[in-house]
Amino acid sequence: MKFFVDTADVDAIRELADLGMADGVTTNPSLILKSGRDILEVTREIAEMISGPVSAEVVALEADAMIAEGRKLAKIAPNIAVKVPLTWDGLKTCRVLSDEGTMVNVTLCFSANQALLAAKAGATFISPFIGRLDDMNLDGMDLIRDIREIYDNYNFKTEILAASIRTVNHVTQCALTGADVMTAPSNVIKALASHPLTDKGLEQFMKDWAKTGQKIL
Numbered sequence: 410m411k412f413f414v415d416t417a418d419v420d421a422i423r424e425l426a427d428l429g430m431a432d433g434v435t436t437n438p439s440l441i442l443k444s445g446r447d448i449l450e451v452t453r454e455i456a457e458m459i460s461g462p463v464s465a466e467v468v469a470l471e472a473d474a475m476i477a478e479g480r481k482l483a484k485i486a487p488n489i490a491v492k493v494p495l496t497w498d499g500l501k502t503c504r505v506l507s508d509e510g511t512m513v514n515v516t517l518c519f520s521a522n523q524a525l526l527a528a529k530a531g532a533t534f535i536s537p538f539i540g541r542l543d544d545m546n547l548d549g550m551d552l553i554r555d556i557r558e559i560y561d562n563y564n565f566k567t568e569i570l571a572a573s574i575r576t577v578n579h580v581t582q583c584a585l586t587g588a589d590v591m592t593a594p595s596n597v598i599k600a601l602a603s604h605p606l607t608d609k610g611l612e613q614f615m616k617d618w619a620k621t622g623q624k625i626l
């Protein structure tokens with residue numbers, strides 16, 4: 410499963426990229442706001458730092474304007490994936506940009522039928538939002554399972570990019586379910602390394618090592 414970092418914070422991206430933990434990046438208007446940066450400038454900086462796909466989202470709501478915005482974003486770098494919302498206009502935009510050879514990430518997906526439409530419109534990625542379904546007392550992972558089955562039934566090439574990932578358990582479940590990609594904030598990715606038994610074991614090793622009176626360096 411590929412790891413994308415869900416942020417426009419270049420320092421957080423760099424730290425994970427240096428470790429080989431950032432196969433791509435996803436941004437959205439809320440994350441651009443949080444970064445305090447200009448969308449074109451920060452997207453260019455991220456796309457230079459990361460060789461994998463970097464999603465940049467359009468903000469127009471009508472297809473012609475979305476297509477124009479998408480073309481402008483796509484010009485930033487060859488690894489830009491234009492992100493469009495799962496609306497009818499977003500699907501029209503997806504078809505046009507995909508036919509032009511641009512990667513498209515269709516976002517704000519909350520149903521299997523929406524994912525089916527995105528695949529038929531030629532999407533490179535479909536982004537089902539797990540955490541936001543969980544917020545409604547639904548099981549977001551059910552949606553990942555349904556999309557996986559549908560895409561496999563018909564051999565759709567669209568990659569399932571599990572988004573709105575908020576916990577380490579979400580990451581495990583995505584990997585077990587066969588999501589192609591998961592995108593999470595850097596704190597969730599870093600939390601994957603933590604386990605209380607690791608901390609406890611390390612503490613004991615350090616105590617015992619101190620008693621040996623030895624040094625390695």
Ligand code: G3P
Nearest residue numbers: 415435540541572573592
């Ligand atoms: O990738 C989508 C993500 O940014 C949304 O996450 O936590 O706001 O639902 P969240």
